[in-house]
Amino acid sequence: QQQVKQSPQSLIVQKGGIPIINCAYENTAFDYFPWYQQFPGKGPALLIAIRPDVSEKKEGRFTISFNKSAKQFSLHIMDSQPGDSATYFCAPQGGKLIFGQGTELSVKP
């Protein structure tokens, strides 16, 4: 019920590429769907989040696509930059956050 599966585990793209990270969940009680970004030695920081009554949300270069029936949501990073190199976690929320395993993104110059 609480399981969250995130893929891929790691991702390497060239600058300007569009990495896509996917998250699948089981618990239908989740009511808030954030993506967190974490740099080495730092705490996770909210990147972008979506509520389940919306299918897509865009903030700057970051877009969440949400498919409620499939219980999946994904993060797209447009025009990726080397500064986007970090670990990304989906963390659907129903009170507490349930984190995915993380995706280590490397954007090559």
Add this chain to the structure above:
Amino acid sequence: EPEVTQTPSHQVTQMGQEVILRCVPISNHLYFYWYRQILGQKVEFLVSFYNNEISEKSEIFDDQFSVERPDGSNFTLKIRSTKLEDSAMYFCASRVGGRGERGETQYFGPGTRLLVL
């Protein structure tokens, strides 16, 4: 911009010793959380705290763990008798509460790296 702060940044302790990890949540926030991240693994929920009591805890949060909000600003996690497997990064988080993105978003501190020898 207000932020969650945690002290100490690093703590080394001997197995069996008690440790207290301290957090100062954002001042108008009402919901408080502890998470931990073992090196190379995902972030795991430990406990949530609201209105001066635990609202939810995970299986990890056994009798060796306790939380307290001793005053209006601090939020502490105590591990009574540390084990080797308690070595991890411990994150405190807080949120203001209420509906909407602003109320739901959890803000994380920089973490305390705990090493149990």
